[in-house]
Every structure is written in structure tokens, then in C-alpha cells.
Amino acid sequence: MPYRRLPNTDQARLRALKAALEKGRQNYPYDLAYSQQLYLDIQGVLPQFEQIVSQYNFSKERQAKYGKLLADQFKEARIYVSHFIQVLNFCIIRKELKPEVRKMFGLDVDDKSVPDLSTEQLLLHWGKKVVEGEERRMMTGGTRIYNPSIALVKVKFEKFVEYFNNHKNLLQTTQKMHEKVVDMRDRIDHLIVKIWNGVEECYKDLPGDQRRSKCAHYGVVYMFRKDEKSTSL
Template sequence: MPYRRLPNTDQARMRAIETALEKGKRIAMKELAFSLQSLEKMQFLYPRLTAAIRQLNAAKQNQFDKSREYGETFKRAKLYISHFIQVMTFAIIREEIKPEARAFYGLEVNSQKIPAINLEKDVLEWGEKIISGEQKRCMHGGSPIYSPSIALVKVHYESFIDAYRHQMMLQNITNRASEQITQVREEADQLIQQVWNEIETRYSNLPDELKREKATDYGVTYFYRPAELKKMEADKLQTNLF
């Protein structure tokens, strides 16, 4: 026996509701296989589901469109911060800057190790430390580092900060849209199940095959299990032999 399966995608949910709504337009209420209450619920839910899907898709697309630009901004900030630390380290090796100066930047004094700057949080942390540290070192009489200068590092760091905040805002918009559509999906699934139950109940006095045919016309979907499909194919092949 085939089993009924509720929609599991937004497109399938839309089709299920659209099919039932179309029946509600074309068939007299007394002939309709589901209740007026269910029809009114679908008429109220359908535009909400449509809007929620549209908002989520728009939010995802907007975030995707900005992601490449954001990635480039992130790479530049990471590059300039890392390069500044390397230049400062080489200056220490050449004895142009004292090793103790590393403390201004939050670096270990007795190590030439350059911190790993791979993630956004690394750029946020070390960008602030390097900019603040260079200012402190210069205030204590140190000569500014060039190629890159801290001013150039700061430009790219602040560009990243702006892009990061904007990307987080877009992510929050996407998250809110996801939460909203999750709620509407739950309502849609419950309503579709209710409508399909009413349809099957309406035709419950009919033979199974005819009942499924009538229900399918209303958008109810049925699926055969793999074993059933194999048996049907075997039976069909056996029939063809005779």
C-alpha cells in the first residue's frame, strides 16, 4: 500500500496549499472535500508563507552578494597586519628596534614568533593590538615603522571592521528570516496535515485506489515503498509474459 507523505520543501508546501486553494475557488463549498475553516486558514497562511520564503531568499542572496567583497577586505586586513609584524620583527633582528618593544604590541619579548592570523577574531584582536602598540612605542620615543606604515594598516583594519559589522548585520537578518520561516513552516505542515486528513475522511467510504485518486486530485501525495515498487514491476513483467 502506498503511504501518504507530507511536503518536505517550501516549494512542495506551496504546491500543496495552492492546489487546495484552487479547489476552493472552483468547487462549491458543499462539494469541497475539506472544511470552510481549513480553507480560510489556508487563505490567511499562504501569503505569509510566500512572504517568509521571499524574505529568506532575499536575505541569503544579499549576504552571498556581499561575501566576496567582504572576503577581499578580510584578506587585505590580515595581510597588512601580518606584514607589519614581520617588518617590526626584521627591524628587531637588525637591532634597529629593541626586543622589549614587542611588549607594546602584546607579543612575547623573547620570541620572534609571529602570531597566527587566520580567523576574523584574530584580525580583530591583533589589528587593535598592533595599532595601539605602535602608537605607544612612538610615544615612548620610537621611530615609526614604514612599509607598511601603521596609518595604512589602520585604514585596512577599519575597512575590515566596517565590513565585518555589516556582514554580521546581514547574518542577523538571515537568522531572523530563518526563524520566521521555521515558525511558518510548522504552521503550514500542521494545516496541510489537517486538510489532507479531512480530504481522506471525505472519501473514506470509497475503495482505496479510488480514494487515493480523489485525494491526489486535491494535492495529496502518495509514495510506494521500494519493495512495493519492485513487486509491482515483477507483477507487470509476469503479466506481460502471458
């Protein structure tokens, strides 16, 4: 025996409400399989829910696209910060700079390795130290480091920071929109249950297949169990 399955996605919820609304538009109130009050409830809540879901999906898609751009900026900035530290170490190896200069960058005097830059947070930390450290070093009269220059490193790093902050704001916006959608789901689900209950009550005296067919026109979804036909009404 097929069983009724309530919507479990926002798009399915919207389809259910739109199907019921369309039947309300097509029929006179006395021919409608659910109450006129529920029809008015659908008219009131559907546009609001549809707008919120649309805004959430748009925000989520924008966040995902911006996330890819952020990943590109992260990779590029990491290369420049890493290369600058490597060149700094080469200058020390060639005795063009003293090992003590590493302190200006927050590095251990005897540490000849490049710090871990594998995450955005680590790159934010070390990128800032590299830019500020080199600016302090230059203020003391130090010779410039090239390939890459700190000016170019700073441009790449600041662009990464800009994308990071923008993406962070998008994450927060998406989370807020998601919370709005979640807040409405219980109300929407409750309304759909009342509509479907009313429709099934209206057609309860019809034979099974005919009853389910009538209800399906109002958006009611029926599913067959695994040991039954693999189709749905």
C-alpha cells in the same frame, strides 16, 4: 501500497497550500473536498507564511554572499597585519628598533614569530593591537615603518572590521527570520494535515488509484515504498 508523505520543506509546504487554495478557487463550496473554513484558513495564513519564507531565504542568500566578501577582506587584512609584524621584527633584527618595542603591540619581547591570525577573532584581536601599538609608538617619536605603512594596514583592517560587523548583523537577522519560520511551521503542518484528512475522507469510497489521483489534485503527496514503483502520485 503508496503512503501519504507530508511536506518536510518550506517550499513543499507552500506547494501543498497553494494546490489546495487553487482547488478552492476553482470549485463551489459544496463541491470542495475539504471544508470552507479550511479554505478561509489557507487564505489567511498562506500569504503570511510565504512572505516570511521569502524574507528568510533572501536574508540567507544575502548573508552567504556577504560571507564571501568578508572572506576576501579577511584574507587581505590578515596579509597586511602579518606583513607589518614581520617588518617590525626585521627592524628589530637590524637593530633599528629595540626588542622592548614589541611590548607596545602586546607581543613578548623575545618572540620573533607572527601571532596566529588564522581566525576572524584572532585577526580582530591582533589587528587592533598592531594599529594601536604603532600609533602609541609614533607618539613617542619613533621612526615610521613602511611596506606596509600603518596607515595602509589600518585601512585594510578597518574595512575587514566593517565587513565583519555587517556580516554579524546579517547573521542575527537571518536567525530571527529563521525563528519566525520555525514558529509558523507547526501551524502550517497542522493545517495541511486537516486539509489532507478532509480530502481523503471526501474520496474514501473511490478505488485506490482513482482516490489518490483525486487527492493529488489537492496537493496530497503519495510515495511508493522501495519495493514498489519508484514514482509518486
